[in-house]
Amino acid sequence: MQIDNFFKENHLPLTGKTLVVAVSGGPDSLALLDLLYQIKKRYHFKLISAHLDHKLRSxxxxxxxVISAYCLNKSIQSVNGIWPQNLHPVTGIEAAARKYRYNFLVNVMQQNQGDYLLTAHHMDDLLENILLKFIRSGNPNEMNSLRAVGKVQGMTLLRPLLSKKKDDLLLYDQKRxxxxxxxxTNYEDDxxxxxxxxxxxxxxxTENKQVGQNALRFSEQVSLLTAIANKSFAQLQQPEPFLGIAYRLQTNALEGLSSDEKCAFWQNFIWQKWHERVNKNLANFTLIVYQGFFYLFNKLPSLPIFQKVNLGQKFSFNNRKFLISLKPEKSKKLIGQFVAENKKQIWAGPIRPGTKLLLKNGNHTKSKKKFAQSSIPNILRPYCLTIYAGDKVVFIERTYSNQLVNSNDTNYFLYEDI
Known part of the structure; x- marks a missing residue:
C-alpha cells in the first residue's frame, strides 16, 4: 500500500513540508501515520502526530x-490534548466533539507552522457519510463533505485514504x-x-461488493459538477454587502437563470460567505425581492438605539463604526455628506416611524416614500443609519440627505471606519 501517489496525483509537494496527522489511536489513523513514516526519509518532511482525548470513555x-509508544519508537513528534469534561454539552455531543477536535488540530497546525492536516477517513467512512447525509438532508454537497483535498479554517485538509477499504487498513496494521x-463504543447501536x-x-x-468504489465515484463526480457550477456562478455579478447585515443584488443580474438555478446560486453564495449548507428553503436565511433587488440576510440583530454623537469621535451603529467630521478624511470610507444647523446636537439612530423629510423646495415627504425610491424594503429600513440635528432628520444612509441649505448651516462628512 503506497501513499505518495496521492500527493503526486493532487500536485501536493512533500519535500520540506510539515504534516500534522490526526491520530485517534485506532487502526485507521495509525495505519496512516505509519504509511507517512515509511516515505518520510525519502521526501524529507516533518511528521507530527496530534491526538485529542475526548474524555468520553474511561x-x-x-x-x-499506544500513540506515544509508537511515536517514541520512531522519533515522531507527538502532541496530545484533552477535551475537558466540564465543556461537554448535555446534547449534541457528537457535533461538539467534532468541532472541538478540529479546533485543536488547527491550533497544532498553527503552533507548528503545518502545511497539511491529514485525517484517516477511508472508503467505508465515505459510504457511511453519503448515506447519513442522504437520510438527513439529501443535499448532494453535504454528501460530498468528505473530500480528498479540502480546507478547514483556511488550512489544507487532506484525506489520502478515501480510496482504501477498512479491511485493507486492518490488514496493513497486521502485516506491520x-x-x-x-x-x-463503535460496536454499540446508539x-x-x-x-x-x-x-x-x-x-x-452483499448486493454489490463494489458499493464503496461507487461511493467514491459518486463523490468525485459531485466534486466535478460542483466545481463547474462554482465557476459558472463566479462569472456572474456578485451580491454586495448592504448595511452590514445583508447582501444585495440587482434582480436582472440573474435574469438568465431558471428558478432552480437562482436557488442554487444563493445556496452557493451562502456556502461561500457563511460556510453553511442549506436546502432550497435556505434554512435560517431570508431572501426577499423588492423594487428590482434581491436581499439576503440571516437573523437580523436587535434594533439599534439612539445615541449622542461627538464630532471627530467614533461611534457604533449596528456593529459598524462611524465618524462624523467637518473636514474630508481621505483614509476613511465616505458614506455621505449632509448639512445641518450650526451648533445643534448630533444624534444617531434608526428612523422613527412616520418621519417626514424636508425637501429642497421646502415641502415635506414621508420617509417611506424615500425608502421605496431607494429600493430598501421595510424590514431593513430601521438598520439604515439616520443622523439627527436636534430632532430634525438630516441624513439617512443610502436614502436621504438634507437639501435645504441655510446661511448658518454647517457641512458634515460621515465616514465608516473599516
Missing part, C-alpha cells in the same frame, strides 16, 4: 499510551505489527452512523 488514556486501540455501519452497509455489500 479507557481513553490507553489510546494516548502495529498496535492500536479499538473504541468499544448512533445512526453505527446503525448504518452494522446493519445497512453489510447488506449493501
Amino acid at each position: 479507557d481513553s488514556l490507553e489510546e494516548e499510551k 505489527q502495529i498496535s492500536y486501540v479499538i473504541d468499544k 448512533t445512526l452512523r453505527n446503525k448504518l455501519r452494522h446493519h445497512v452497509i453489510p447488506l449493501l455489500k
Whole structure:
C-alpha cells in the first residue's frame, strides 16, 4: 500500500513540508501515520502526530499510551490534548466533539507552522457519510463533505485514504505489527452512523461488493459538477454587502437563470460567505425581492438605539463604526455628506416611524416614500443609519440627505471606519 501517489496525483509537494496527522489511536489513523513514516526519509518532511482525548470513555488514556509508544519508537513528534469534561454539552455531543477536535488540530497546525492536516477517513467512512447525509438532508454537497483535498479554517485538509477499504487498513496494521486501540463504543447501536455501519452497509455489500468504489465515484463526480457550477456562478455579478447585515443584488443580474438555478446560486453564495449548507428553503436565511433587488440576510440583530454623537469621535451603529467630521478624511470610507444647523446636537439612530423629510423646495415627504425610491424594503429600513440635528432628520444612509441649505448651516462628512 503506497501513499505518495496521492500527493503526486493532487500536485501536493512533500519535500520540506510539515504534516500534522490526526491520530485517534485506532487502526485507521495509525495505519496512516505509519504509511507517512515509511516515505518520510525519502521526501524529507516533518511528521507530527496530534491526538485529542475526548474524555468520553474511561479507557481513553490507553489510546494516548499506544500513540506515544509508537511515536517514541520512531522519533515522531507527538502532541496530545484533552477535551475537558466540564465543556461537554448535555446534547449534541457528537457535533461538539467534532468541532472541538478540529479546533485543536488547527491550533497544532498553527503552533507548528503545518502545511497539511491529514485525517484517516477511508472508503467505508465515505459510504457511511453519503448515506447519513442522504437520510438527513439529501443535499448532494453535504454528501460530498468528505473530500480528498479540502480546507478547514483556511488550512489544507487532506484525506489520502478515501480510496482504501477498512479491511485493507486492518490488514496493513497486521502485516506491520502495529498496535492500536479499538473504541468499544463503535460496536454499540446508539448512533445512526453505527446503525448504518452494522446493519445497512453489510447488506449493501452483499448486493454489490463494489458499493464503496461507487461511493467514491459518486463523490468525485459531485466534486466535478460542483466545481463547474462554482465557476459558472463566479462569472456572474456578485451580491454586495448592504448595511452590514445583508447582501444585495440587482434582480436582472440573474435574469438568465431558471428558478432552480437562482436557488442554487444563493445556496452557493451562502456556502461561500457563511460556510453553511442549506436546502432550497435556505434554512435560517431570508431572501426577499423588492423594487428590482434581491436581499439576503440571516437573523437580523436587535434594533439599534439612539445615541449622542461627538464630532471627530467614533461611534457604533449596528456593529459598524462611524465618524462624523467637518473636514474630508481621505483614509476613511465616505458614506455621505449632509448639512445641518450650526451648533445643534448630533444624534444617531434608526428612523422613527412616520418621519417626514424636508425637501429642497421646502415641502415635506414621508420617509417611506424615500425608502421605496431607494429600493430598501421595510424590514431593513430601521438598520439604515439616520443622523439627527436636534430632532430634525438630516441624513439617512443610502436614502436621504438634507437639501435645504441655510446661511448658518454647517457641512458634515460621515465616514465608516473599516
